[in-house]
Amino acid sequence: MARRAWELDLSGRPLGETVLVPARSPYGYGRASYELNLGGNYDCEHCYLGLKQFAGLGWPERERLFHVIQESGALWLQLTGGEPMIDKLFPETYRLAYGLGVMVEILTNGSRLAAPRNLALLTRLRPNRITLSLYGATAESYARLTRRRGAYLMFVKGLDAAHEAELPLDLALIITRHNVHEADLMRAFAERYGLPYSEYTHMSPTIYGGAETLATQAPDHLADREPFNGCNAGHTFFHVDPHGMASICKVGRDDAIPLMTTGVEGLSHLAGVADSLMLRTGGCTGCQFSGPCRVGRPLAKVYQEAKAPMDRYCQHATTRS
Known part of the structure; x- marks a missing residue:
């Protein structure tokens, strides 16, 4: 099984010294x-970490x-x-x-x-x-x-x-x-x-x-x-x-x-x-697109705090256009 799953050969090796079974x-x-x-060693323009x-x-x-x-x-x-x-x-x-x-x-x-x-x-x-x-x-x-x-x-x-x-x-x-x-x-x-x-x-x-x-x-x-x-x-x-x-x-x-x-x-x-x-919360409360929304609430909050264009994260922008 170990060979098939991980290409790991356990032949001749004591199981107790090789396989770790964690406590539940x-x-x-x-x-x-x-x-x-x-x-970072780059200064990527798109990096979401901001200050490095x-x-x-x-x-x-x-x-x-x-x-x-x-x-x-x-x-x-x-x-x-x-x-x-x-x-x-x-x-x-x-x-x-x-x-x-x-x-x-x-x-x-x-x-x-x-x-x-x-x-x-x-x-x-x-x-x-x-x-x-x-x-x-x-x-x-x-x-x-x-x-x-x-x-x-x-x-x-x-x-x-x-x-x-x-x-x-x-x-x-x-x-x-x-x-x-x-x-x-x-x-x-x-x-x-x-x-x-x-x-x-x-x-x-x-x-x-x-x-x-x-x-x-x-x-x-x-x-x-x-x-x-x-x-x-x-x-x-x-x-x-x-x-x-x-x-x-x-x-x-x-x-x-x-x-x-x-x-x-x-x-x-x-x-x-x-x-x-x-x-x-905020502008997302009671949204009629909440069912098929493509962005989770924490990510939407980040976009809102950044005052990002709505079309980057919200389907309302697509509907209006």
Whole structure:
């Protein structure tokens, strides 16, 4: 079974030293995500993090946080940022996550994947998935969006090294006004490597309520979102920021729980926070389009706080036009 599922050969290895069976958790969480920091080695124009600060937890606090994540019952953990691989504690953090027996996904721009230390670590302790953001099909478009010369070459070098090492990869195609003319080339790029990919055309305001990121969108190429039918944020999934504050997701960060103070017990309040954040308030109260609405309430609130054009998130704008 292990060989079929994970290409893991357990022949001749004691089961007790190889397979980790976690204790059943009363909290019922299956997934979590953790921002190692908000810093980045690019200055991407579309980045929803806004200010790119490198502050975060030190090592003893991270160890405590990861044991809280383990006690929550989470079996899948996403490591993100900022750019997680530029974090000075990334190798230790990854080894700790892997050692807890969770399935680890890494969101990265790929610029540090070819670094010998990172590549050796991820090849020896293979992650469940590495998702790389693709910002264009040429060096020129890459540099315009990331505002970093040489970013495209760093991405390709990292992708080639990880692909050669047969690491599990997929791509996130970020389509903006800078590269929309290369959308077909970006798809062909992914297909040339034989990698699965997803496309992202909607940019979010910053977590601080700034609308500057919306200028990067290509309005004529915004793909229709699926109707929002609710989600499990806060109930079976939670997000942790660089300071150990747990929120329902990366967007809905209000009423965050300080896990360094509360421990895993703090997560018992998160479902109630999630339910309150999903209530329709303000201009969304009594909306006749609430059924087929394509944007969850926390995301709509971010757009409203940023005074974003209504057509970016609300069907009323489409109806009026």
